Amino acid sequence: MLMKKTKLTALGGVLAASVLTLTACGVSNSGGGTEAGGGTEAGGAETEAASGTDWSNCTPGAESTDVASLEASADQDQDITIGAFNGWDESFAAAHLMKYVLEEDGYTVDIQAFDAAPGYTGVANGDIDFLMDTWLPLTHADYIEQYAADMEAQGCWYDNAKLTIAVNEDSPAQSIADLATMGDEYGNRIVGIEAGAGLTKTTQEAAIPTYGLEDYEFVVSSTPAMLAELGTATDAGENIAVTLWRPHWAYDAFPVRDLEDPEGAMGDAEIIYNFSRTGFTEENPRVSQLLKNLVIDDENLSSLENIMFSEENFGGGDNDAAVEQWVSENQQFVEDWKAGALA
Structure with missing residues (x-):
């Protein structure tokens, strides 16, 4: 088993062997496709990994317990490396939240940004301690199938990752099916994101024909453009339908x-x-337990990401400061996390 002391030199081998793009933290998740949640990044057919585990069956926080009895000194290595996926906001949100809590307890934490393939390679080789953004049972199934024997599952923390069509809260449609007879309410438009996103493909090839929305103009644009239209419409009290994801x-x-x-x-x-x-798990039982204790619901996750990534707040420019602000407003969350009381 590759010990942490070798990581600085071993990581160079991963960088040389893999296509790796280090980017500024917090770029927007593009909603599916080749490098974003909800898509088919690994080509992943829904499958059980080599271990035979049913990855669709997990309750966040199911393995929770109070870490009060586990001092930081229980961990053999307090220099922790966390991998986060380029372009996936929740990846950096979870990683920087973990970094904040660990550093408050005396650990040294380094967050490295990876594309998915070199990220999983790094964990399997022992160069990265853990990743916090594996989407299962579909999106990352192929990576887990390939590397399951060289990794350890550390619990799940979110169970509502999905592609959506969203509308302003006070608009009349309740179902995608309603849009077929409410075109005038929405200007006969659905505002989408990038052409190469899995969300765009799913909307074009599944949602539109399934619900008879061929008369709608499906505006393929970009994530920033979609968000700008969404903000303008909701500020003006106008109805709008957009492709989105959780x-x-x-x-x-x-x-x-x-x-x-x-x-x-x-x-x-x-x-x-x-x-x-x-x-x-054996070498770092306390950090392992914190991973298993973590549960982030939609309300907490969206508020954390809003502070971290929206242009009205930190805009992805200082993730550590953004998390510090969020924690200052949600200290009970951290206390419950350590106590295993988030589930």
Whole structure:
């Protein structure tokens, strides 16, 4: 088993062997596709990993327990490396939240930004301690299938990761099906994001034909453009329909809600897991337990991401300061997390 002392040199091998892009933290998740949640990044067919585990069956916080009896000194190594996925806001939100709590307890934490493939390679090789943004049972299934023998599951912390069509809270439609007869209410438009996103493909190939929305103009634009239209419409009290996904800070920044999807055209919700390198549980029992204790619901996650990434707040410019502000307003969350009381 590769010990942490070798990480600085071993990580160079990962960088040389993999296509790795280090970017500024907090760029917007593009809602599916080749590098975003809810898509088919690994080509992932829904499958059980090599261990035979049913990854669709996990309750966040199910393994929770109070860490009061586990002092930081119980952990063999207090230099922790967390991997986060480029372009996935929730990846950096969870990683920086963990960093804040660990550093308050005396650990040294380094967050490294990766594309998914080198991120999983790094964990499996022991160069990264853990990742906190594995979407299962679909999006990252192929990576787990490949690396399950060299990683340890550390619980799941969110169970509502999904693609959506959303509208302003006070608009008339309750279901995507309602849009077919309410075109005039929404200007016969659905505002989308990037052309290459999985969310765009799902909307075009599944939601529109399933619900008979061919008469709508599906505006393929960009995530910033969609959010700008959403903000303008909600500020003006106008109806709007947009493609969106959970988790996203827009649910905290704007008065929006998801339309029901009775036909399941947008796909099922996924679960977000933590995965660590082999041996991490034994060597770092306290951090392992904190990972298993973590549960973030939609309200907390969207408010944290809003402070971190929206242009009205930190805009992705200082994730540590953003988390510090959020924690100052949500100290009970941290206390409950350590006590195993978030579930």
